[in-house]
Amino acid sequence: MWRYNMADSIAIFLDKCTGCTLCVKACPFGAIRMANKKAVIDMAVCTLCGACVEACKFGAIELKSSSGPKKDLSKYRDVWVFCEQKKGVVQSISFELLGEGKKLAAKLGVKLCAVILGGGLEGKAEELSARGADKIYMVDHPALKSYQDDPYTEILVRLVEEYSPEILLCGATTIGRSLISRVAVKTNAGLTADCTGLDIDEKERLLLQTRPAFGGNIMATIITPNHRPQMATVRHKVMKEAAVDGSNRAELIKKTYPGEVFNSRTRLLDVVEEIEDTVNLAEADIVVSGGRGLGGPENFAVIKELAKTLNAAVGASRSAVDSDWIPYSHQVGQTGKTVCPKLYIACGISGQIQHLIGMQSSDIIVAINKDPDAPIFKIATYGIVGDAMEIVPALTKEFKRILKK
Amino acid sequence: MHIIVCIKQVPNTTDVKIDPATNTLIRDGVESVINPFDAYAIEEAVRLKERLGGKVTVLTMGPPQAENALKEALSLGCDDAVLVSDRKFAGSDTWATSYTLSMAVKKIGAFDIILCGKQASDGDTAQVGPGISAHLNIPQVTYVKEIKEISAEKATVARMTEEGHDIVETPLPCLLTVVKEINTPRLPSLKGKMRAKAAKPPVWTAEDIAADPAALGLEGSPTRVVKIFTPAPRKGGEILSGDTADLAKELAELLKDVAIQHG
Amino acid sequence: MDYLLTEQQVMMRDLARRIAVEKIKPVAPHYDETEEFAWPIMKILADSDLFGVYLPEQYGGLGGGIMDMCLVTEELSRACGGIALGYAGTGLGTIPILLYGSDEQKKKYLPDIAKGKRLAAFCITEAGAGSDAGSIKTTARKDGDSYILNGTKQWITNAGEAEIYTVIALTDKAKGARGASAFIVEKGTKGMDFGKKEKKMGIRASATREVIFNECRVPAANLISREGMGFIVAMKTLDTSRPGVAAQAVGIAQGALDHALEYARTRVQFGQPISSFQAVQHILADMGTQVEAARALAYATARMVDSGAKSVSKESAMAKLFASEVAMKVTTDAVQIFGGYGYMREYPVEKYMRDAKITQLYEGTSQIQRNVIAANMIKESLKK
Secondary structure, three states: OOEEEOOOOEEEEOOOOOOOOHHHHHOOOOOEEEEOOEEEEOOOOOOOOOHHHHHOOOOOEEEOOOOOOOOOOOOOOOEEEEEOEEOOEEOHHHHHHHHHHHHHHHHHOOOEEEEEEEOOOOOHHHHHHHOOOOEEEEEEOHHHOOOOHHHHHHHHHHHHHHHOOOEEEEEOOHHHHHHHHHHHHHOOOEEEEEEOEEEEEOOOOEEEEEEEEHHHOEEEEEEOOOOOOEEEEEOOOOOOOOOOOOOOOOEEEEOOOOHHHHOOOOEEEEEEEOOOOOOOOOOOOEEEEEOHHHOOHHHHHHHHHHHHHHOOEEEEOHHHHHOOOOOHHHEEOOOOEOOOOOEEEEEOOOOOHHHHHHHOOOOEEEEEEOOOOOHHHHOOOEEEEOOHHHHHHHHHHHHHHHOOO | OEEEEEEOEEEOOOOOEEEOOOOEEEOOOOOEEEOHHHHHHHHHHHHHHHHHOOEEEEEEEOOHHHHHHHHHHHHOOOOEEEEEOOHHHOOOOHHHHHHHHHHHHHHHOOOOEEEEEOOOOOOOOOOHHHHHHHHHOOOEEEEEEEEEEEOOOEEEEEEEOOOEEEEEEEEOOEEEEEOHHHOOOOOOOHHHHHHHHHOOOOEEOOOOOOOOHHHOHHHHOOOEEEEEEOOOOOOOOEEEOOOHHHHHHHHHHHOHHHHHHHO | OOOOOOHHHHHHHHHHHHHHHHHHOOOHHHHHHHOOOOHHHHHHHHHOOHHHOOOOHHHOOOOOOHHHHHHHHHHHHHHOHHHHHHHHHHHHHHHHHHHHOOHHHHHHHHHHHHOOOOOEEEEOOEOOEOOOHHHOOOEEEEEOOEEEEEEEEEEEEOOOOOOEEEEEEEOOHHHHHHHEEEEEEEOOOOOEEEEEEOOOOOOOOOOEEEEEEEEEEEEHHHEEOOOOOHHHHHHHHHHHHHHHHHHHHHHHHHHHHHHHHHHHHHOEEOOEEHHHOHHHHHHHHHHHHHHHHHHHHHHHHHHHHHOOOOOOHHHHHHHHHHHHHHHHHHHHHHHHHHOHHHHOOOOOHHHHHHHHHHHHOOOOOHHHHHHHHHHHHHHHHHHO
């Protein structure tokens, strides 16, 4: 037989398969093996992601597009952005989403709508207007002052069901992720988390959602072909904020709901702020990081000094944290924080992949390391082979001079 | 108290590397492990059992080899394990996965609390936990870093936020997703390992959990992956040379604008 | 080398290795420096069920034997010979009860030991009785339904931390060695005290103290076996536990070897890693061969003990003698491979060399082991 149907969804053309094993290597899930020099896919493991289809040079693998009638989705219109607010302050992630949302709305020829829930939201409509919203859906009620899963979910579900947006964007924050996952389940919508790229397939009117997987080792592009809204969350500081245009006037729609909609099974008892006297690592524009190469915990002092001069956050590699030289809250990397600053200075860090995953999208990377073969030099914009303990203090002196500190 | 822990077996992503020649993932010798965040959920579940009495059931949806993850969980102190496995689940996104798991939970029966890790290290979406609570229509608290008080009716927990933490009270039954700050997972005991070795967790199919076929696998997944590619590797820049004082001057000059603008 | 371990033994060894690497290795330098007793590690070992690997299942153990104890001891020693002694020393202190204890005594003491709840220690050595164990002076005077112990034991491993002590004391001074008996004494018994902690060259994380008995009243029920059996209990205990000492020595040697190999691969001199120089390769080869030979001998002896062989004295002595000499040589070579760095306390190998020395000294010095081996060989040749 020339064609081996692994399932209804994916098939291997045995006459084309040469047993070259490129597909085996490409599969992120290890689902393919060779049997008698032909590819065999283990359907229990295959996720139908299509990486093998791309990798095969002989066109021997075919992924069937999903069968079944396409639903009529024409009633779904507009790009919605859930605007997160805390203590009455609209979070900057919302402005980033509005900026991105505007581009998407333009490509689709639809409106950009901001959705905001809270208590005491006077003035917020103007703020969102100025960031480019065409429409604003606002629900203002004391019970919504602080985020609670139940009322926020219930209201957002009702809004979605009433107004049928085709796209709903939300910040990938602790609030956003909790909220939007529940809304997606209840509205039977597709949700993609932590998108680093959003685009529109104008022909199909589809939102193309690109995100990293396997700790950032590979990228996946995802679509929601047959369900609406298409939901996506985006991390803070990935997109650019919408410009402020004071002249824009958005249509304001204020919604009210019966009392039981605002009930919550969970109760918020207290909000505790942990004051950091240092710059927040995840938010910082400049990060100075130290690793094993520094030699000892006391040597982090030079890192902290440079960070202070640059008003930067202090980061660390896992080795430094595991050796107890600095607390875990400073750890950058796969099992620590992911940062995307304008400038990342890595001192005495070798650049193992687990660390790189946490900082490789920084705009400018500077690496200082004694070992010329350290992997970090492969991705550094500027590299210095040398002793961080000598270079960093000299650098601090120079910056103090330049910044007149 | 009956605690259910949902876990996922994932490839050990710290081992996954990119082959620079072909720009593809090298998966040889990459072993499968319990999702690191789930280890904290398992530990918290066992601690709750030790604190309040009861039992822990560990549940996973995956291919047949996910049984190993269940056995590891048993060796750490879980009492029962269930594997939900069926070819029909292939291609599930988080909607279908959380639906499948919620149906399995319904089959398991009455429970007081479901614990999940914050997110899985391969998908990184953090959506399945909240998805399960939505399907089951139970309250949830995510990013829990401490269970302060707990009784048969309610729990008071600390939920991590970007600024610090919230204290939230939730009725039971509920679902909690936990973060690493919550505990330090224990090592397995020998007796636990031996018990796990002898254990034969039941395997439930789509039919066993009375799942609606339209909500499973590829068909039941609103999202579809259309493309997988390796990100263009970041190219290296230049290596500066000179003596310390010169290097510092040169580098500071190159970074002057960034430093002034953002420093 | 594959020693054809059972699945359970593999599980045991892997768990011990995990604990060694994840929990002991990071803190070993700290405990070596502070000389504190590593109670947190003992707790982890207790929770892991490893304390009971050689104890019968009916008392809460895992039903294995000395071979299993050796596997665990070796893995722990690879990370730190001193911390491992909290485990191995307890084994030594427990074996008299295991071999000669009555059912009541076993029921009373073994379950807590298996759970790691209580540690044990073996007390025979005194200031005037080291190699010459026969000249101990500690006495046990019968008084009604108890015995009164008087005397001082010296250099007792786990003393002060352990709760269960098996003590060899003279019940009949006139009979000399045949007048000794073995007793179980619990910490906290009135009249039992501990001396200061000794400051040692190596195995600093191990607690070594005097145990002082001053009119210490011990119930007669705590007499192990019969009066006069003391020396037999002691000798049989040491024969049984010697493979464990060998395992500790093998572990220490292996740990040092691991460090030396990694260093040799990464240290670059004259433009090459030093592992490419034949001089270094030959040292490493000898180290590797010796460690493997010591391991094989230790395991073979342990299995012989577990098989119930009547006489294991010669083999036990051989295993301990060989492994301890290997440990000393291999750890010294490891320092050599590290060169100047090997001498610095910031680097791990000098500790291994300091730790290794004790294996040539305690539980019978190498000279005593040779005596035992020669005596047995001669006896056997006479029989032919």
